[in-house]
Amino acid sequence: MSGKPTFEIAMTVNGVRRSARAPARRLLSDFLRHDLGLTGTHVGCEHGVCGCCTVLMDGEPVRSCLTFAVTATGHEITTVEGLASEDGELSPVQRAFQECHGLQCGFCTPGFLCTVTALLRDNPRPTDEEVLEGISGNLCRCTGYQNIVKSVHRAADLIAESGETP
Numbered sequence: 001m002s003g004k005p006t007f008e009i010a011m012t013v014n015g016v017r018r019s020a021r022a023p024a025r026r027l028l029s030d031f032l033r034h035d036l037g038l039t040g041t042h043v044g045c046e047h048g049v050c051g052c053c054t055v056l057m058d059g060e061p062v063r064s065c066l067t068f069a070v071t072a073t074g075h076e077i078t079t080v081e082g083l084a085s086e087d088g089e090l091s092p093v094q095r096a097f098q099e100c101h102g103l104q105c106g107f108c109t110p111g112f113l114c115t116v117t118a119l120l121r122d123n124p125r126p127t128d129e130e131v132l133e134g135i136s137g138n139l140c141r142c143t144g145y146q147n148i149v150k151s152v153h154r155a156a157d158l159i160a161e162s163g164e165t166p
């Protein structure tokens with residue numbers, strides 16, 4: 001008996017066409033980390049609860065641990081590695097998290113950065129309540145959320161001041 005059948009899975013990741021062969025049941029989180037070597041996407045609960053594995057698919061946050069890689073075929077995926085500009089300059093959301101101490105151990109941070117990037121694109125001036133609602137799917141065990149909320153408001157300021165996109 002041969003092993004499980006594999007399929008050629010191709011998608012655009014951080015603006016680059018990427019492909020690899022993987023079984024039909026390969027999760028997008030594992031595909032990104034193990035098949036494409038993009039280990040910035042973190043896996044916490046693997047059950048869709050913690051939000052650590054959040055990436056953007058066609059600009060919308062998705063839990064990559066609940067998504068089969070094959071279903072991302074042909075889509076545009078953005079991981080935390082794709083948020084900074086090509087010359088390495090951090091995005092406004094990344095700068096704000098750094099400035100406002102929105103991270104401690106950093107394990108949850110890639111998921112927060114992707115979630116907040118989409119949140120501020122859709123709502124450039126969220127209220128506290130809207131921020132809390134927007135990040136409610138992401139769990140952090142370290143920061144108590146206050147600095148994360150501050151980071152989101154700071155990122156909104158940076159984006160408004162500079163006219164940058166999130």
Ligand code: FES
Nearest residue numbers: 044045046051065
């Ligand atoms: S690892 Fe995907 S939601 Fe926790």
Ligand code: FES
Nearest residue numbers: 104105140141142
């Ligand atoms: S900074 Fe440690 S889990 Fe969020």
